[in-house]
Amino acid sequence: MSDLTPQSDVPTPTTDKITQAARETIYLCNFRVSVDGEWLCLRELNDISLTPDPEPAHEDPKDPIAIERLNLMNMAKLSIKGLIESALNLGRTLDSDYAPLQQFFVVMEHCLKHGLKTKKTFLGQNKSFWGPLELVEKLSPEAGEITASVKDLPGLKTPLGRGRAWLRLALMQKKLSDYMKTIINRKDLLSEFYEPNALMMEEEGAVIAGLLVGLNVIDANLCMKGEDLDSQVGVIDFSMYLKDGGHSSKSTEGDGQITAILDQKNYVEELNRHLSASVNNLQAKVDVLEKSNTKLTEELAVANNRIITLQEDLERVKEESSFLVESSRKASRADGAADGHVLGETRKQLKEETQLRLDVEKELEVQIGMKQEMELSMKMLEKDICEKHDALVELRQQLEELRTLNTELSHKSQSSEASARQKTEIIGRLEEKTNQMANTIKQLENSEKDMVKQARTLNSSAAKLLNKPH
Numbered sequence: 485m486s487d488l489t490p491q492s493d494v495p496t497p498t499t500d501k502i503t504q505a506a507r508e509t510i511y512l513c514n515f516r517v518s519v520d521g522e523w524l525c526l527r528e529l530n531d532i533s534l535t536p537d538p539e540p541a542h543e544d545p546k547d548p549i550a551i552e553r554l555n556l557m558n559m560a561k562l563s564i565k566g567l568i569e570s571a572l573n574l575g576r577t578l579d580s581d582y583a584p585l586q587q588f589f590v591v592m593e594h595c596l597k598h599g600l601k602t603k604k605t606f607l608g609q610n611k612s613f614w615g616p617l618e619l620v621e622k623l624s625p626e627a628g629e630i631t632a633s634v635k636d637l638p639g640l641k642t643p644l645g646r647g648r649a650w651l652r653l654a655l656m657q658k659k660l661s662d663y664m665k666t667i668i669n670r671k672d673l674l675s676e677f678y679e680p681n682a683l684m685m686e687e688e689g690a691v692i693a694g695l696l697v698g699l700n701v702i703d704a705n706l707c708m709k710g711e712d713l714d715s716q717v718g719v720i721d722f723s724m725y726l727k728d729g730g731h732s733s734k735s736t737e738g739d740g741q742i743t744a745i746l747d748q749k750n751y752v753e754e755l756n757r758h759l760s761a762s763v764n765n766l767q768a769k770v771d772v773l774e775k776s777n778t779k780l781t782e783e784l785a786v787a788n789n790r791i792i793t794l795q796e797d798l799e800r801v802k803e804e805s806s807f808l809v810e811s812s813r814k815a816s817r818a819d820g821a822a823d824g825h826v827l828g829e830t831r832k833q834l835k836e837e838t839q840l841r842l843d844v845e846k847e848l849e850v851q852i853g854m855k856q857e858m859e860l861s862m863k864m865l866e867k868d869i870c871e872k873h874d875a876l877v878e879l880r881q882q883l884e885e886l887r888t889l890n891t892e893l894s895h896k897s898q899s900s901e902a903s904a905r906q907k908t909e910i911i912g913r914l915e916e917k918t919n920q921m922a923n924t925i926k927q928l929e930n931s932e933k934d935m936v937k938q939a940r941t942l943n944s945s946a947a948k949l950l951n952k953p954h
Contacts, residue, residue, distance in 0.1 A: 549599075549681045556595050557688040559720065563591040564695050566724065571702045572746065575901075578704040580711060583724070585704065589651055590720055595692060596647070599682020614643035616677045616684070617650050620663045623670060627663055630654055637708060645714035652706045661696035668693050701750050745897045752890045759886065763879050770872050777865050784858045791851045794844060801841045808834055 567584045578585050596613035603611070620627040630653045634646050654660040667674065668689050675685070683689050812830050 552598065553681075553683045553686055553688045556591075556598060556683055557691055559591050560595060560692045561695060563588045564698060568698050568702065578702060578706075580706045580708075583721075587721055587724060589648065592651055593648065594720070595683055595689075599679040599685065601677055601679060612643035612647060613677075614647040614650070616667060616674060617647055619670070619673055620667050623666045623673075624663060626659065627654075630657065639709070640713060642714045648713040648716070649708055652704075652708060655699065655702075656704050656706060658700045660699060661693060664693040664696055665690075697754070698750060700753065701746060745893055745900055748893055752886055752893060756883065756886045756890065759879060759883050763876065763883065766872055766876050766879065770869065770876065773865060773869050773872070777862070777869070780858060780862055780865070784855065784862065787851060787855050787858065791848065791855060794848045794851060798841065798844045798848060801837060801844060805834065805837045805841065808837065 563584070567588045570584045571578055571582075574582075580586075593613070596616070597611065600611045600613060618631065621631045630650060633653060634640070634649045637646075637649055640646050640649060651660070654663055668684060671685055678685050683692075808830065812827075812834070
């Protein structure tokens with residue numbers, strides 16, 4: 485590792501210089517970081533062709549910013565993959581002292597710091613990724629709990645420490661991938677904090693956010709009360725990822741099966757979570773429809789009462805008008821020479837009663853139309869509620885099937901891990917027997933050499949005895 489890290493003639497650099505040197509060690513020096521299988525390869529740019537294989541064709545291969553983004557993305561791939569494999573092999577909840585987990589947070593910190601704009605304050609220039617992480621609270625209300633917890637943590641005095649605490653809490657909540665995707669999709673807001681060619685503004689950021697989904701299979705319990713997150717120096721330990729020349733990688737068939745089962749389990753968990761969210765949304769819609777149905781039922785009852793009242797008023801007006809007509813006819817027959825003024829008043833009153841009757845009939849027709857519309861809307865709402873209920877039942881059945889499948893996959897994973905351990909023990913025993921047989925062969929070869937020497941000695945002695953004169 486000493487050959488990979490730039491050496492400095494200054495005897496004791498400060499913390500800022502150490503951090504700067506660590507960043508230069510990762511991607512600002514003349515090395516290209518690439519992935520070779522499960523290992524990290526560092527190649528000098530002067531010794532290799534400058535046409536990179538994994539880079540997009542539209543990017544300039546000599547662009548140092550593009551090389552930095554590619555190097556950080558490859559480091560994130562190795563860190564996430566190594567963390568998942570080591571955590572699954574460990575088989576327990578991770579804590580703050582777990583080395584691969586610490587290296588993962590260091591790599592994520594470098595990814596979030598890449599291309600940050602420098603902000604000038606009263607104390608000087610400041611570059612912190614806490615500002616972009618605070619945006620997640622506005623875009624996803626679920627992140628408000630994490631942000632509030634970070635602000636309430638005692639001992640955090642710098643934005644850098646708050647950002648580190650936020651990453652740890654999001655990992656424990658198994659929402660780090662969702663939050664990163666949420667913030668990466670809003671590049672209009674990120675442009676306030678990042679340069680246009682920063683990792684979070686390019687496609688490499690979306691790739692890293694997709695890789696973080698695999699961390700949902702890891703359980704972590706991180707205590708941050710006694711941990712000094714403000715003054716930690718984030719230096720990546722390349723020795724965890726560099727390939728050793730004398731190392732012989734032993735892969736078994738059980739490893740592939742375990743990986744496939746874990747991928748299926750991760751997929752089932754994600755699908756289970758999405759189905760649960762869909763069920764909750766449908767349940768909320770059903771509740772809203774039931775409330776609106778109740779409200780429309782009450783309105784329909786009020787309209788029916790209003791229609792009955794209007795019908796009674798119509799009947800009463802009809803009776804009054806018929807009574808007035810009959811009385812007017814009787815009055816005209818009894819006294820043909822009655823005063824014309826009384827007749828005019830009677831006719832005027834009759835017209836008013838007739839107009840009132842027409843108005844009541846129109847209002848009755850309007851109320852009947854409204855009643856028909858309400859009945860139609862009630863039928864449509866009942867049909868919609870039935871369809872939603874059927875969909876809800878189907879989703880619950882799918883959810884139960886997925887839970888059963890998840891349980892079966894968990895049993896398969898445990899059995900595969902047990903078989904892998906047995907195979908590992910058998911391989912160890914065979915290696916011990918091989919070593920014993922090799923030692924036995926060496927002993928036999930040595931004894932054979934001794935016997936050859938003794939035979940030669942005996943032959944020489946016999947020759948000498950034969951040559952002696954009798």
